[in-house]
Amino acid sequence: MAFTWYDAFGRPVDTTKLKTEQAAPTTASVRRTDAHHPAAGLTPGRLASILRSSIDGDPENYLALAEDIEERDNHYLGVLGTRKTQVAGLELTVEAAGEDAKSEAAAQLVRDIIERDGFYDELVDILDAIGKGYSCTEIVWETSEKDWRPKRLAFRDPRWFTFDRIDGETPLLRENAGVEPLNPYQWIFHTGKAKSGLPIRGGFARAVAWSFLFKSYTVKDWAIFCEAYGQPLRLGKYDASASERDKEVLLEAVTNIGADYAAIVPVSMAVEFVKAEISGSHQLYKERADWLDQQVSKVVLGQTGTTDAIAGGHAVGKTHDGVRDDIEKSDARRLAATLNRDLVRPIVDLNHGPQAKYPKICIGRPEQIDTKALVDNVTKLVPFGLKVSASVMRDRIGMPEPGKDDELLVAPRGPAPVDPAAPDIIPPADPAGKRETVHSVGGLKKDAIERATDAMLSDWEPLVSPLVAGLEAEIAAASSIEDVKAILSRRFAGMDVSAMTELLAKSAFAARIAGEVDDSL
Incomplete structure (x- = not known):
């Protein structure tokens, strides 16, 4: 019994149709590569008519005008290209759906696809939706090795498509006899979504068209003025x-x-x-053209600080560049969602069968990690019981797993532990034939104060023995806390502190003498 796949919209997939291109251009069909140029002689009345027709089911003139605007307006071409290439140039990673071998194999298949030569240019073509509202990219499948792999992602002219007249959102391919639906698992349909609403109204070209029209008048008058100036x-x-x-x-x-x-x-x-x-301000033409360019920058990039020479300098540019970062993240999430739905799922299903969970393409900048702060925190917290995986730390700081034959760095060896009962170290005789006793711990020489402290601590038992003699038995016989307090008070009151006082005085005197003679031993 033949197996039937279903796409993300629940439509059955006919794999026999996937082996031929559905929208290849032909000279005899409505899908031609030649173009007309509605921007020539454009007037406010004609522009309004073109925009209305695009909503009423005839978007061809509007899409041709959008292409004309990109070719004729250098500023629009620049800012639109910036937005597209900035997203297409971000890092692409693939996350496996699980840790099992099957999930990893599916993820590796997707990685092989996105690492193909030319995939960057294909992403730029998919992002044509930012300007025109939508883009349709056909997946040209290669099955010669019994695997289903995209040979290329073919950009198709948006003029070759229209939308369902009922919902206004379902793309349809134009044919000589009418329209036909797009084959499941054969198309990547991406929307720009500059604003909510129908895809045909979601591109920047619709908003930029009026600025383009007014700027064309200004530039024409400016050219006439400059010629006669x-x-x-x-x-x-x-x-x-x-x-x-x-x-x-x-x-x-x-x-x-x-x-x-x-x-x-x-x-x-x-x-x-x-x-x-010359009468009047001849700067009017330039100022008006610059102002219209700034409006285009606001529409496409959300700001003007990184594209137009405005007052404020570096500080304004940094603030506005942050706005562009937010737009970049939004475009990246939207593009990743489209690729996961229209590219990843078909690739995995056709090669591994339907899955409960699919690998996921993620698009974005690598996470910026403060390596020094991370290492400092781990160094401080591990002694307190924090458990940290060595592999995770290597990933975080960008260190690869060492090879089996690699020479490994090791921590420096600390000083050897010293037995407190061991005698002081006596070095060899000096050239004069004298010997000098050197007190050290762990190879470090002790000064006079440290030696005095050692001497005091070695004689503590005789000093406190009168205080603690028989104390345990008295406390055991006590019947309350008050009795214990009374016992301790009586013991301290009768304690002879003269020996302790004499020892402290000798130690302080020895430390003073050592300081006077600069005793470092």
């Missing part, structure tokens, strides 16, 4: 007896003066040059 007015004069032919000759002469800087006229005619005087 500084050129004097050439004024031709003729008398009342001049014929129509004479007037034509004079006009031709005045015109040639502007182009060739040479002309001849009859003696009865004259040409005067009137100096051009």
Whole structure:
């Protein structure tokens, strides 16, 4: 019995259809590669009509206009390209669904796919949805090795698609006889979602179209002004007896003066040059064009500080770059969700069968870890019982697992422990034939104060023996806490502290003498 796969939307998958391209362009179909250019001679009335038609089920002119805007407006092309390439250039990782061998094999298959040459360019094509609202990328499958692997992800012109007239969201492929649904497991359908609503209304081109139109008028007027700027007015004069032919000759002469800087006229005619005087602010064109560019920057990148020369300098740029980071994360999460639904699941299902859980593509910047702080914290907490995996620490600090034959670094050896009962170390005789006793612990020399402390601690038992003699028996016979307090008070009151006082005085005197003679031994 044949097995049936179902995609993420519950549609059955027909694997026989996956072996041929569904949307390959042909010269006889509506899916042609030639294009028209609605941006030429665009007016406010025509633009409004194009935008309305795109919502009413005919998005072709709008999508062609979106392409024209990218080609004609350098600023829009720059900021849109920045947004697409910034996301496509992020690190891609694949997380296995589990720790078992089957889950790891499925994850490795996905890793092999995304590590193909050309996958970066394919991601940029998928992100065309940011500008136009959606993108449709066909998976061209390769089955020659009995495995299902994408040979390439083919970008298809968005003009070749339309949407279901009922829900406005389901993409349909345009055919000569109408439309047909996209084959399950053969398409990556990504939406830009610049705003909530229908996919055709979710791209930036819709908002940028009006800025593009107004800027085109401004730039055209600016070009005319720059062409005539500084050129004097050439004024031709003729008398009342001049014929129509004479007037034509004079006009031709005045015109040639502007182009060739040479002309001849009859003696009865004259040409005067009137100096051009500029009135008003000729900065208006530049300021208006710059202002419109800033609006485009706000739409596409959410800010202007990293794209336009504005007051505020570095500080403003850093703040605005943080806004761009948030947009980058949003685009990355949306792209990863699309790839996991339309690429990862088909790859795993066709090669390993349906799974309860699937590997997951994650897109983003590597986590920034303060290695010094991490090592310091682990060093302090491990002695208190914190259990830390060595493999986790290696991953965190970026250290690979050492090989079997690698030379390993080891902790420096500390000083050998010293037996407190061992005698002081006596070094060999010096050149003068003298010997000197050196007191040390762990190879470190003791000073006079440390030696005095050792001497005091070695004689403590005779000093306190009168205090503790018979104390245990008295406390055992006591019947209350008050009796114990009374016993201890009586013992302390009768204690002879003269011996302890004498020992402390001798020690203090010895330390003083050692300080005077700089005794470091």
